[in-house]
Amino acid sequence: xxxxxxxxxxxxxxxxxxxxxxxxxxxxxxxxxxxxxxxxxxxxxxxxxxxxxxxxxxxxxxxxxxxxxxxxxxxxxxxxxxxxxxxxxxxxxxxxxxxxxxxxxxxxxxxxxxxxxxxxxxxxxxxxxxxxxxxxxxxxxxxxxxxxxxxxxxxxxxxxxxxxxxxxxxxxxxxxxxxxxxxxxxxxxxxxxxxxx
Amino acid sequence: xxxxxxxxxxxxxxxxxxxxxxxxxxxxxxxxxxxxxxxxxxxxxxxxxxxxxxxxxxxxxxxxxxxxxxxxxxxxxxxxxxxxxxxxxxxxxxxxxxxxxxxxxxxxxxxxxxxxxxxxxxxxxxxxxxxxxxxxxxxxxxxxxxxxxxxxxxxxxxxxxxxxxxxxxxxxxxxxxxxxxxxxxxxxxxxxxxxxxxxxxxxxxxxxxxxxxxxxxxxxxxxxxxxxxxxxxxxxxxxxxxxxxxxxxxxxxxxxxxxxxxxxxxxxxxxxxxxxxxxxxxxxxxxxxxxxxxxxxxxxxxxxxxxxxxxxxxxxxxxxxxxxxxxxxxxxxxxxxxxxxxxxxxxxxxxxxxxxxxxxxxxxxxxxxxxxxxxxxxxxxxxxxxxx
Numbered sequence: 102x103x104x105x106x107x108x109x110x111x112x113x114x115x116x117x118x119x120x121x122x123x124x125x126x127x128x129x130x131x132x133x134x135x136x137x138x139x140x141x142x143x144x145x146x147x148x149x150x151x152x153x154x155x156x157x158x159x160x161x162x163x164x165x166x167x168x169x170x171x172x173x174x175x176x177x178x179x180x181x182x183x184x185x186x187x188x189x190x191x192x193x194x195x196x197x198x199x200x201x202x203x204x205x206x207x208x209x210x211x212x213x214x215x216x217x218x219x220x221x222x223x224x225x226x227x228x229x230x231x232x233x234x235x236x237x238x239x240x241x242x243x244x245x246x247x248x249x250x251x252x253x254x255x256x257x258x259x260x261x262x263x264x265x266x267x268x269x270x271x272x273x274x275x276x277x278x279x280x281x282x283x284x285x286x287x288x289x290x291x292x293x294x295x296x297x298x
Numbered sequence: 299x300x301x302x303x304x305x306x307x308x309x310x311x312x313x314x315x316x317x318x319x320x321x322x323x324x325x326x327x328x329x330x331x332x333x334x335x336x337x338x339x340x341x342x343x344x345x346x347x348x349x350x351x352x353x354x355x356x357x358x359x360x361x362x363x364x365x366x367x368x369x370x371x372x373x374x375x376x377x378x379x380x381x382x383x384x385x386x387x388x389x390x391x392x393x394x395x396x397x398x399x400x401x402x403x404x405x406x407x408x409x410x411x412x413x414x415x416x417x418x419x420x421x422x423x424x425x426x427x428x429x430x431x432x433x434x435x436x437x438x439x440x441x442x443x444x445x446x447x448x449x450x451x452x453x454x455x456x457x458x459x460x461x462x463x464x465x466x467x468x469x470x471x472x473x474x475x476x477x478x479x480x481x482x483x484x485x486x487x488x489x490x491x492x493x494x495x496x497x498x499x500x501x502x503x504x505x506x507x508x509x510x511x512x513x514x515x516x517x518x519x520x521x522x523x524x525x526x527x528x529x530x531x532x533x534x535x536x537x538x539x540x541x542x543x544x545x546x547x548x549x550x551x552x553x554x555x556x557x558x559x560x561x562x563x564x565x566x567x568x569x570x571x572x573x574x575x576x577x578x579x580x581x582x583x584x585x586x587x588x589x590x591x592x593x594x595x596x597x598x599x600x601x602x603x604x605x606x607x608x609x610x611x612x613x614x615x616x617x618x619x620x621x622x623x624x625x626x627x628x629x630x631x632x633x634x635x636x637x638x639x640x641x642x643x644x645x646x647x648x649x650x651x652x653x654x655x656x657x658x659x660x661x662x663x664x665x666x667x668x669x670x671x672x673x674x675x676x677x678x679x680x681x682x683x684x685x686x
Binding site: 139141142143144145146147148150152153154155156157158159160161162163171173177179181191194195197198240246247248274276280282283284285286287288289290291292293294295296297 | 344345346354355379380381408409410411413414435501502503504505506507508509510511512513514515516517518519521576
């Protein structure tokens with residue numbers, strides 16, 4: 102092999118190394134090593150609300166409250182972790198609404214959607230607000246995206262949900278005693294998101 | 299002689315084989331180099347979250363582009379900070395061009411959950427340029443450590459063989475160098491595969507939403523209903539009869555006429571203010587109801603009386619003094635007349651309740667007369683107080 106061919110080969114190898122590092126640094130900085138596993142299967146999460154609202158307050162005065170329970174079920178084939186967050190809109194009432202989310206199960210047969218009859222909270226005090234409570238704060242402070250979402254459960258390590266797993270969530274909203282809340286409104290979407298682990 | 303003849307025929311074959319190997323590796327490395335220079339990158343897909351458009355085991359070639367070059371529907375690779383920075387390949391479902399860059403909403407075709415992320419103008423996003431179905435499986439197999447080691451062992455064996463063969467020729471030194479370089483190039487080609495090959499990982503997700511939760515606070519937090527009070531004392535005083543009391547009359551007059559002015563006196567028993575802190579008085583309206591007469595075009599003033607008066611003894615000459623503080627004005631008309639006396643009633647609650655005096659704003663006129671009903675006339679004046 103001619104010597105110049107060898108030099109060309111070496112030069113190409115050098116160009117590849119340098120170009121590969123610089124050109125792709127913009128979006129491959131955190132790329133890990135190529136894994137040997139290939140993921141196939143499904144992540145499927147559902148609830149029993151039939152798109153009906155869980156909570157409603159109309160012409161509310163201080164102390165007005167509403168409570169509802171929703172059942173969230175996992176039927177995906179891949180193990181998944183679940184987080185809770187939501188989307189808030191309105192004219193500012195969210196700052197004056199206290200929200201408590203409690204995870205648990207029904208001790209008897211599941212009642213109709215929204216009813217909390219026979220609801221039994223998890224025994225664990227996850228956030229120091231009582232058995233089963235996973236969020237206790239204002240609606241305004243409730244996480245609004247996956248990045249800041251409340252892990253389920255929020256302490257002791259997120260659980261890995263498997264097919265057939267079901268949890269019941271009891272949500273309670275209460276209007277604070279603050280005259281600044283008058284005539285204000287809020288609209289809330291509560292979201293449970295599962296991602297394969 | 300036999301061994302020498304064998305060597306002399308095998309040596310050119312090995313030399314050709316080395317040339318072919320070097321040429322192939324040159325093409326391989328040159329291709330990779332050009333891809334990188336052009337902003338392209340090979341990625342093995344490890345997830346079926348985009349199936350069937352991009353499936354698990356596919357090899358995709360992505361090209362680095364500015365966020366502004368991406369359109370809705372494109373399949374892009376990006377580092378998802380909510381998945382520990384893993385490289386994810388999903389489809390763009392929404393784009394929002396913002397001042398500092400582009401906000402993306404992406405989602406795997408089989409997912410129900412979306413990712414929201416953004417790229418500033420200087421960032422680069424990997425846009426899908428080419429998909430080679432199933433090729434990722436082959437490349438992943440080639441990059442297994444055992445395979446790499448096996449290939450390197452083969453190269454080493456061939457290299458040793460080539461070196462031994464080269465030593466038997468006349469140009470031994472040159473042959474050994476060629477063989478060493480060919481071996482080195484082959485090893486570089488083998489090792490380059492796992493180094494340059496990227497991976498885009500599994501990203502299945504799903505959401506369950508509970509929508510349309512609506513909350514509305516009342517306009518008032520006060521449960522106390524508005525109160526409508528009827529006058530408990532009413533009369534008028536007449537300049538034309540300065541010592542005459544009209545406390546039992548069915549009507550009371552406001553008159554603007556030189557030497558014959560008349561003024562109305564009216565008082566209400568104020569209720570105890572609600573103790574609920576959400577029930578402050580928000581308005582108080584004094585209403586004088588029509589008797590028989592009324593004329594438009596006059597402005598009437600309602601003033602707070604600051605001294606007491608008695609319905610059955612009040613006259614022009616002993617009428618109470620008043621204050622112009624928080625004076626309420628209203629136009630006259632053929633029907634009832636309303637005065638906003640909120641501030642005056644608040645002062646009555648804070649001090650003494652002596653009622654109101656109503657008069658024409660410009661007295662000593664040409665005889666404009668307003669006549670209102672008294673309690674005795676059956677349609678008394680009212681005070682409407684609203685709370686909350």
